[in-house]
Amino acid sequence: MSRQMQIAILGGGICGQALAYALSTKGMSVRVFEQAASSQEIGAGIGLGANACLALERLGLLDSVVSKSDEGRLTLRSFEFVTGDTHELIYDYPTSETDFGLGMHRAALLDAITSILPPGVLTFNKRCISIVRDQDNIILGFADGTNYAADVLLGCDGIKSATREFLLSGSAKPVNTNYVAYRGLVPSQRLLDHGLLTADLSRPRMYCGQDKHLITFPVKGGSMTNIVAFAKRANVVPLERAVSSARNNWVETVELSTVQRDYEGWGTKVQAILQSIENPTKWTLHALDPPLSSFVSGRIALVGDAAHAMLPHLGAGAGQGLEDALLLTQLLTRPDVFVENVEFVLRAYDAIRVPRANAVLEGSARAGDIYEGRGPSGPTVNGIRQDLEGIWDPVWHGYDLEEAYQRAANMFLESIRSSPHDRT
The missing domain is CATH 3.30.9.30 (D-Amino Acid Oxidase; Chain A, domain 2)
Structure with a gap:
């Protein structure tokens, strides 16, 4: 019988804690190491679109998050665009009943997760200074002189990610x-x-x-x-x-x-x-530019801003991290996933998430160009209006979370079938 897999998460921000909550409530052994002395998020507002809310729901977090949100309920996410000089209406973004979302403080979003995280999962004052891989384990070394051995490392440590520095030897800096x-x-x-x-x-x-x-x-x-x-x-x-x-x-x-x-x-x-x-x-x-071509190496994976830090022009960065967390949770908690085959899981995660997250990253940069008159239709009111049409649709509605999981699961199963080291 394979032993229980030990999962370490570097970074106790929104993505790290969301992932830890979802994994731990499904019986996984997971520890989160956060370098700060306490849970902290910059006191700014954050908008969560329909895709992010669906991911939160499937992670088991939506009720807690909604209860901490400003409105206490999901609301329609409409947006109005006007000119900066005369305030002439450019475009009133149309909404449908599926365009629901949340607006809240970042700190409140993090607190909604921290408040329901099982005891003992999250540890503060743990600044990672070394990551060493041997045949059996990934050894994390911390500034306080302690070490932790894990089977899987998930780097949720943000745009300044130490995990990314280790994986890519400093070649992919923001x-x-x-x-x-x-x-x-x-x-x-x-x-x-x-x-x-x-x-x-x-x-x-x-x-x-x-x-x-x-x-x-x-x-x-x-x-x-x-x-x-x-x-x-x-x-x-x-x-x-x-x-x-x-x-x-x-x-x-x-x-x-x-x-x-x-x-x-x-x-x-x-x-x-x-x-x-x-x-x-x-x-x-x-931001990460150029985008990373892979988020995974062996049994180490990057998640959220560590993998795809982007400009905020589509309000989609947090949502992409939550999509990452959901797919990892769905895959890692499968009953047929063990230490011996977990690399296949992470490869499937990589194959699905790289094109999706990087498309949103690139779309966020294009959105800034459109807002500021550098879009393909030019800087006129009519040109900006034309370029704005449907700009959020690929983010909010262009990605089927369940279909993404099914594709990843099929990749995992195919890898097992074709592996000469398949478990029996």
Whole structure:
């Protein structure tokens, strides 16, 4: 009889904890190692589309997440696009009954998972400094001098992934995309006091302009408004050489005047939105470019941003990580999966998830071009409108989670049948 498989997860963020919860509730032996001293997510809003909500449901997490969300229920995800200067309507994204989603704080999403994680699964203050593979185990070495031996390592450790550094010997580092994002979370009443209307704040809205776009969407039941203002830097640093050497400076507090200079000449509503932000933060946006051709090596797999960190222009990064977590859970908890054949499982995961996640990664970059008038139909209102049509459909509805699992399962079974080392 094969012994129980020991699964280690590096990274206790949203994807790491979601994966750990789903695996542990199905009887798997799993440990999560997080380098921070406690569960923490940047206090920004996050939007989860229909695909992400379906993945949460199948991971067994949706009820807990919905209970911690701003509305306490799933809502339709509609979006309105207007010009940044005159605020002319460009496009009102059509919705259907399947376009449900959630808007919430990142911290609340993480807490929804942490609060129901079984005791003993998650350990803090565990910074991984070495990963060693031998014939039988993957040995994780931590800064506190301890080690942990696992059969499978799942790297959920984000864009700055130590797991990816080990797998690829540092050859695939996140690069500066030449985008910055200014973020603020403000009371909606303050925006009303600055002259905006209730209709301006009741649903997600994007203000579009040349090389910039600004998003507002309601959180906390509409009492707060999340603001993200993007600005594209025109080849400030050649992309291939734009690897940040000061990673701790990816996020910094800036003066409001810095943000306002970037949006000089934009319309009155944009100026009022910016004026409402106290202590704005500037995020230098990074991504994996070019995308990875594989997320797996042996019994080690990358998950979420560690595998496919992307620009946020489709709001799809978290959803892709949850899709990763779901497929891994479905495969690893099969009764015919053992230590001896688990590499076949990870190869199947790789074959399914690489094309899907990388397509969304590339689509996210294209979406930014469209919002800012660099799409194939040009910068006019009609051109942007044409390019916006159906832009979220491939993310929300273009991927069948169950069909993806069936394809992966068939790949796994075929690998077993053709393997000379098949278990008996």
